Amino acid sequence: MIQLIDIEKVYRTKTIETVALHRVNLHVERGEFVSIMGPSGCGKSTLLNIMGLLDEPTSGHVAIDGQPVKTHSDSKLAKLRNEKIGFVFQSYHLIYDLSVVDNVELPLLYRNVSGSDRRKRALEALEKVGLSARTKHFPNQLSGGQRQRVAIARALAGNPEIILADEPTGNLDSVMGEEIMDILLRLNQEEGTTIVMVTHDENMALKTNRLIRFFDGQQVADSRVLEAQI
Numbered sequence: 001m002i003q004l005i006d007i008e009k010v011y012r013t014k015t016i017e018t019v020a021l022h023r024v025n026l027h028v029e030r031g032e033f034v035s036i037m038g039p040s041g042c043g044k045s046t047l048l049n050i051m052g053l054l055d056e057p058t059s060g061h062v063a064i065d066g067q068p069v070k071t072h073s074d075s076k077l078a079k080l081r082n083e084k085i086g087f088v089f090q091s092y093h094l095i096y097d098l099s100v101v102d103n104v105e106l107p108l109l110y111r112n113v114s115g116s117d118r119r120k121r122a123l124e125a126l127e128k129v130g131l132s133a134r135t136k137h138f139p140n141q142l143s144g145g146q147r148q149r150v151a152i153a154r155a156l157a158g159n160p161e162i163i164l165a166d167e168p169t170g171n172l173d174s175v176m177g178e179e180i181m182d183i184l185l186r187l188n189q190e191e192g193t194t195i196v197m198v199t200h201d202e203n204m205a206l207k208t209n210r211l212i213r214f215f216d217g218q219q220v221a222d223s224r225v226l227e228a229q230i
């Protein structure tokens with residue numbers, strides 16, 4: 001589904017060159033729930049941004065459904081991102097002046113979905129995350145776990161094939177973190193959504209079906225490769 005081939009990412013400033021990713025080869029298959037772990041600064045967010053077509057590698061290439069995206073125009077990349085990928089971030093990235101349902105509708109505005117259809121899909125997405133009773137609230141009237149559920153509903157409203165989640169439980173206590181994890185597991189198991197999740201929490205990572213560890217910009221372990229060797 002998403003293939004990273006020989007990815008290298010180097011950040012250059014006037015004085016420093018940082019190799020954030022080095023020779024990364026990774027194929028995320030449809031239906032997988034992959035967790036990515038590794039110490040701070042090892043390149044996890046950089047990896048997720050490249051997978052999500054938010055950033056370009058310095059060399060190597062990304063393919064979605066077997067199609068290399070290297071030669072795509074910015075507008076074609078944006079369309080692909082909007083149609084296939086949902087993003088969930090540690091700090092929710094909600095718009096605090098908009099109600100819950102308006103936040104969830106937002107990505108559909110860019111897809112020319114009619115107003116009534118937008119509302120219907122947003123309400124369906126909010127139902128999936130158990131927030132039907134909070135649609136008219138504003139984000140600052142919600143708990144952290146509820147805000148993250150709004151962010152997941154926003155990702156779901158676009159009906160994405162893949163969700164990329166960067167430490168989705170990082171700001172939450174363990175009970176709320178478990179709730180978010182249960183929602184993601186349900187989406188993966190019942191709806192077949194492919195999920196790639198960066199996490200610092202080993203317990204969360206162990207619930208997913210593939211765990212990849214990074215260190216200094218390189219993959220150092222992949223549970224799927226280990227299983228294949230046993």
Ligand SMILES: Nc1ncnc2c1ncn2[C@@H]1O[C@H](COP(=O)(O)OP(=O)(O)OP(=O)(O)O)[C@@H](O)[C@H]1O
Pocket residue numbers: 011012018019020038039040041042043044045046047
């Ligand atoms: N825009 C940038 N400019 C320069 N260096 C950067 C930039 N973004 C990231 N880096 C560097 O690239 C490396 C990887 O960063 P990245 O944010 O991907 O790590 P991470 O594993 O997600 O870290 P954390 O767990 O702390 O979020 C780090 O050394 C970081 O300082």
